[in-house]
Amino acid sequence: MSKRPPPGPVAVLRGHRASVMDVCFHPTQNLVFSGSSDGELRIWDSVQHRTISSAWVHSAAHGIISVSIGDNKVISQGKDGTVRCWDIEKGELSRIPSASIDANFYHFCKLSLVKRPAAETKKAEKLTPHHVEEVIEAFSQERSHGIQEEAENSGIFRNDDCQEGRPYVATAGGERSEVEIWDLNAAERIATLPHSSGSSINEFTKGKGMCMAVQAFFPSGSQGFLHVLAGYEDGTMGWWDLRNPGVPLTSVRFHSEPVLSLSMDEMFSGGVSGGADDKIFMFTLDHSLGSCVVKKEISLERPGIAGTSIRADGKIFGTAGWDHRIRIYNYRNGNPLAILKYHRATCNAISFAADCKQMASASEDTTVALWELYPPRPSA
Structure with a gap:
């Protein structure tokens, strides 16, 4: 009997013009944040699968290497060492950063x-x-x-x-x-x-x-x-x-x-x-x-893992590979569960939603894919 094929993404978020370097979920709202190598930060509606807002928060020459969320602020990091905090107001980014660090050195x-x-x-x-x-x-x-x-x-x-x-x-x-x-x-x-x-x-x-x-x-x-x-x-x-x-x-x-x-x-x-x-x-x-x-x-058969993430419930973890693959494993014993093959270029990052119901993957093919895998059991 052949194994059931791995699922495809439930949605693909398109709009970035350059490699998507990082992605994360808002902890309580239906929002996804993604940053690309040309300095663009996008906010997406994870239910309606559309862009809510977009802004170039770092220069195209330096781009974004990471995006994080904390205390209703988006934190973006440029390759030149700059880190900027942006307030979120009704899904929109503040016009100017609420805090900024300009370290002025390059790293990845x-x-x-x-x-x-x-x-x-x-x-x-x-x-x-x-x-x-x-x-x-x-x-x-x-x-x-x-x-x-x-x-x-x-x-x-x-x-x-x-x-x-x-x-x-x-x-x-x-x-x-x-x-x-x-x-x-x-x-x-x-x-x-x-x-x-x-x-x-x-x-x-x-x-x-x-x-x-x-x-x-x-x-x-x-x-x-x-x-x-x-x-x-x-x-x-x-x-x-x-x-x-x-x-x-x-x-x-x-x-x-x-x-x-x-x-x-x-x-x-x-x-x-x-x-x-x-x-x-x-x-x-x-x-x-x-x-x-x-x-x-x-x-692994092929080298290169650019990103890893462990789901909040500690049940599974995933990896983002240079070979365009997302791999899902059991976090308790490390057994492989699925290999997801949607992306057409290097996968740079993955992130799980706080409620464990969705996962997002970011790729150099300029897309963010949303997945629903191994949903958590409903609490009694």
Whole structure:
């Protein structure tokens, strides 16, 4: 008996004139955001499958490499290091950015908005500024010496710098192998990884090459201190805790070529990496030991994974390939579920809707495809 063929997209969004580099869903509204290599940002209605608004938010020479959504703001990133926040008003973008970072250096690493577990998001929303100050003061008293003091004395970190709830992004830095953390509200760089004291050269950076992929997150029980997972040009991944910015908690080298994409699951217990080689790695993070280990290695017939994404319910994950294919896997055991073959050029990114009902894929064929795959079971 032959297997049932994989489904086609439920809709194809056409309108971009250049390669679509990234795509994401609004967490609560029926909106999809996509950015292209000529600097155009589009907002789509994911139900009526039409463009709601369009604007050139970065120059055509630099284009857009990533698009994110947070707190009803769209965050666009240009290849020249510029990051801009746009308010959303009735599906329309604000005429001028509400915040802007002009780093003025070129890279291909998509930024990461700081992520946190959903349960802690709700808890943080209930904290008043007074309560936040109490938490910080109590934590400061508990840690009268050690790593935190060293970080504070270095001048790049304060114990109130990374309170949960403030808008931060992590991105590749201006110097080789560096990762930078920026406060979007203040347009201020608050930390650099690795941080070297004086003029000494950090040993970790030797041979790593550029940062090519990054994920920033607040682990449960981290007391509001930021962690960063970064992938580098030589195939290394480093796991950082901002309380010790000089060296990573651990570093591993699963890939033989540059790491191009990293995705974390909702609990930050592990994730998926894709690179320029012919491997996909599922990995787990042990927060008590500070270790990162391979959960499963998946071999591909053709190299090149430009994008990865794990669905919010932790059931499935997908990859966007250089071979024009979208691959879907079971996130629990890594078993392959489907290969989607609609796009006619490199797939640059995929994204799942927050309600897990749709997936979007972005391609150099100038289209965004919408898919409905393995719908979540209705809650009882």
